[in-house]
Amino acid sequence: MSEVIDILISASFWAAVIRIATPLILATMGELICERAGVLNLGIEGIMVIGAFAGWMAVYQGLPLWGGVAVAMGAGMLFGLLHSTLTVPFGLSQHVVGLGITLLATASASFAYRLMLPEVTSPPKIEPFQPLDIPVLSDLPFLGQAIFSQTALTWAAFAMAGAVALVLYRTPLGLAVRAAGENPAAVEAQGLSVTGLRMGAVMVGSGLMAVGGAFLTLSAFSSFFFEMVNGRGWVCIALVVFGAWKPGKAVLGAILFAAFDALQIRLQQTPIGAVLPYQLFLAAPYILSILALVLMSRRAEVPAALMVPYNKGER
């Protein structure tokens, strides 16, 4: 037990928690926007992969880091456009299209990687985002290292989560998006286009997912690996449910999840880790996600029109 306490009071642990939470927050916000508008986006896992690849490749080709973020976002929005075209006006199965998008985006990243780097055995590195040095705050004892040692992309992610909450709950646009996921016929009665709102939400959401993926290559690691997203997208879908489709709760869920993830990495190096197989630690985040889904299952308030296609003139 003392090992756990030692970990919990170390500043580097909390720095890791925030770092691990960042891509989850971005992608969870992306998925949340899609689902609040009524569209389940199972393309998330592949869109994170394409974001990780596109951002990294753009920077490797000479673009500045923020340029890489923009390229990742653009790539994500492109797949979001494809997803929403098929699922919104055509009303195709969101399960099948989403999985198809994940397969297509993942394969596109692998194909483009091999095409652009045919001979390399290990992926080249880029110069990633550096921790932002904030005057005074970064020099604080403990907090300086635990919180104020993050990169600009992490700060941007938290700001983005705040902005998503603000837009969803405090603007007419947010109200319209939420209504598209609850009662699309009412939205149409107001003279607004359900198709436009849903497609827009899926594109913006997919852009955020891709930036979440790009955080992995542009900030957390400095290279692209095929398996690097490793189920994070599916975890984010669980986090949306865990957060009851509310931005604030979803961010808390992401941080909680990241804390367990950071804890299991560190526990592997303690005497506890010597006794138990390391695979059990690696599986803990996935097991935890399932438990979170089970715990929240009774309480979750699913958007009423989630996964219900809307076809004008049909009642």
Place this chain on the structure above:
Amino acid sequence: MRLEPIANPTTARRLGYPALAILATLAVAALLARIAGADPLAALGQIATGALGSKLAILETLNRATPLIFTGLAVAVAFRAKLWNIGAEAQLYAGAIMAVVLGTGALGSPLVLPVSALAALLAGAMLLLGPVLLKTRLGVDEVVTTLLLNFIMLLFVSYLLEGPMKDPMGMGWPKSAALTPEARLPRIVDGLRLHWGFGLALIAAVLVWLIQIRTTLGFEIRAVGQSPEAARFAGMPVNAVLVKTALLSGGLAALAGWSEVAGLKGHLSQDLSPGFGYTGIIVAMLALLHPLGVVLSALFVAGIFVGSDAMSRAAGVPTYIADMLLATALLFMVLAILLTRVRVVRG
């Protein structure tokens, strides 16, 4: 735009759009080959000859199709009831583990094959039972739980192969001990590298088809898939149907892993499946969830994989072109199927 159902689609429409989807996929293939600097038509030809051009190529395609028939059937059965089993990959490994547990010396008699097949079926069924009970009892979405179980299962296999199942003769390589000769599936024809797993996959497809058209369960699965509310209203035990569907689906997926170990590889390793579980989704969708169609589409998908490998070696186009083509084919095909029965109108 708005979609308007067509009461009686013409034959031209019913065949035209799927044909268009296939043509569009071929066009994408040509484009990708072109981008990779290869001659598009030559590359398409190399895919075809690579998959079907020689006896060896055909056998390779049939072998590759075997696990895909099983996982395709697993997905088709489940999706028909709108039970979203995305966990065929995990169920496949559950079956593979059973092939090793019972096939490496615990049983020495001729009984070992049927017993291990049965154990694999049960293991896969049990693995899907959890998510389906969470769905029916607590309303937990099965998409996420089955997906996450794939990752958990891969780690479990890694643990087994580095721990309790590790082959002492494996020179440190994480793989299981080899199956005993009587635990291996024999070849269909002596001298030809094609094992009975393929034959069993065909039998499974026919059995699933018979279940769907001849039994109450088949009727119930269709009804639940079309509308659970209407099925419940008609007095059908919807949850029980979902549980039965899950047992069937999980068991079928597990046979994929069982037949790969007992028929092809002879041992379990971490790379037994290059995503056969996920590819099963494409196989099932291209087959329009029809069990006999699954056989054809599994052969097609296996041919794309085997052919792309050969084309990649010859023309230098990355082998990932296969995955791109299949994902494209899937998306084009679901759109084409929709357009066979609706019309897009303005306004």
